[in-house]
Amino acid sequence: MKKQSKVYLTVLLAAMLLVLAACGAKPANEGNNKPAATDPAVTEPAANNNDISALKGKKVALVMQFNTGTFSSQYVEGVKDQVEKFGGKVTVFASDNDLGKMASNLDAAVNQGFDGILIDHGQASALEAGVKNAIAKGISVVVFDADVKVEGVPVLQQDDKKMAELTLEQLAKDAGGKGSIVKVWVAGFAPMERRQVAYKEFQSKYPEIKEIVAFGNANNPAIDTQAQMEAVLKQYPNKGDITAVWTAWDEFAKGASRAIQQAGRTEIKVYGIDMSDEDLQMIQDPASPWVASAAVDPKDIGRIQVRTLYKEFKGEENEPVIVLNPVYVQRDALPTEKVNTTQLAQYIEGWGSSEQGYEDWMKELEGAK
Template identity: 65%
Template sequence: MKLLNKPFLLVLVFILSISLAACGSKPPEAAKPADNGSAASSVNPLAGKKIALIMQINLGTFSAQYIEGVKEQVTKLGGTVTVSPADGDLAKMASNLDAAINQKVDGILIDHGTAEALENGVKRALEKNIPVVAFDADLKVPGVTVLEQGDAKMAEQTLEQLSKDIGGKGNIVKIWVAGFAPMERRQVAYQAFQAKYPDIKEVAAFGAATQNTALDTQAQMEAILKKYPNKGDIAAVWASWDEFAKGAARAIQQAGRTEIKVYGIDMSDEDLQMIQDPNSPWVASAAVDPKDIGRIQVRYLYQKLHGDQTPDKVVLEPVFVSRDQLPKEQISTAQLSQHVKGWGGSEQGYTEWMKKAEQK
């Protein structure tokens, strides 16, 4: 057997040592951040959810800002929204709800509607494990969270100010429509107001929800002004919806009857612009930020998707907004919180896990 020379042995040992190191050792691991809970919070397990918004009616700037709030919150949580308005047709609304269920959406938001039109569809959604959160809908289905605006309080706030401004007596016009859960709650407060102030007389009452509600209201208010043509015939108008208030205020202003003041419910950028106008008869409104309503509704839906327990009823706290609270320069509802305490930026329904999920 021939012996290997020394230089060759040294080379062989070097090669074998490198091979053994490669086979028997692991590469160094990448540095890991300290485990302080941030890893879990940086992941959103609910991203990519498909949400359906089923609306009885999509009308005016209030609805537009409400939808904006819904979309904003869903987007922050990584989801997508499909909006299906029914133009006031309850049969169409029920059909839209059925369609959303058949499309296997992950969650359903409902805006207004009646139990008769929606209850069967809502129960079917729950049977398919699709959570439902409603706003201002007359629904009492176990497992469904229903949001409302504190309608009695909004009516009381505006009616009490109306009474104060006209000295507790005089003739008023009521603009209201039946068939909507929030309207029915506002009507109860109005009836209590009538009992409390017998010297305030209702001389006219009307109202209808149409595709041109503000314009139709304006025409009807113009007819009432002709029926009561003299100063003092009408002291004030109580409008149970901002679309009613817009129409009434325009009719009064165009007729030069601005001694008649308008008190409304709900608030949008367009409404605020009218209230700030010193020539407008619309002087005050009680409302919840429509964007906040949309955001809060989405939060409770995502709580359900997360497996959290949610209440059957959530009451949103309204605020009273009057012209004397506002600056002379025009502002938007996004700036209203600078002048009216309690407006906008609600944390209602906002959980810590949700805020962390938004960060991603």
């Protein structure tokens, strides 16, 4: 019995020593979750985010609050141009300035299984539920000019305050710091609200420039503005009654300019925001009261929004808010012969062909067959 006990104790002691040795041993990569680089049997997995082939053939929905005017048409052109260069396809959902319809269009885009959704304008109250639903289903979303605050959803916006400041400062300079002006503006749109901030500051800075009338309607904006401006001109019929008109949207500027020109009141100058080919033709016309506008190329806006979406597809990080820098376009800087927005870069520094958000891999994606 004693001999067996001694053998048993010897075996038990040996086993304990082995366990202690195993616990005390440290792997070569302790403190690092990665396998030891010196182990020839271990290889790092390939980085999937370097493979752009998965980005071809994406289906993209563009959900718009409204598609009125040439600015919107050129913006859509920019979206389609960039998506098609990336090998994808765009479907446009126009909502006719009806927020309820826009919310339904967003739901439809989510339910139809698009890979990504671009949103143009709208209001958070109508959009955020649909945006959150899209994100929950793994659909990438990028917003332009809507005050949507959903984590993981980049929002593009023009530097609206800067655009308003550029035009208002020129108005004040041309007017000599005093006069009577008409404001055409409408509440309820994120970019309009940002432009209004600059307008309030302008009023404080130039107390001798008085606002005598303010109006604005986003439904049929050019036609409605023309009709309302015609009424204002009858209310203030004498030369000098109105110094200038400041408009917070190019559709407003079109309507106001047509009314002023038809009434022969071209002593009144019009200052606008945004730019399209149609707008540029009016500004170049020496008989037109519309003399200047601050804007970002609408085609570039569309292209940059698409680039932002494709960065989301690829898993790259975007800033929560992406600000697009405007330029100031005035008649005095333009040639006498007519030019379009494609040619405008020859005369206005910073206009068109923006490289913002354009990554090297995107060039590769455009060239991929």
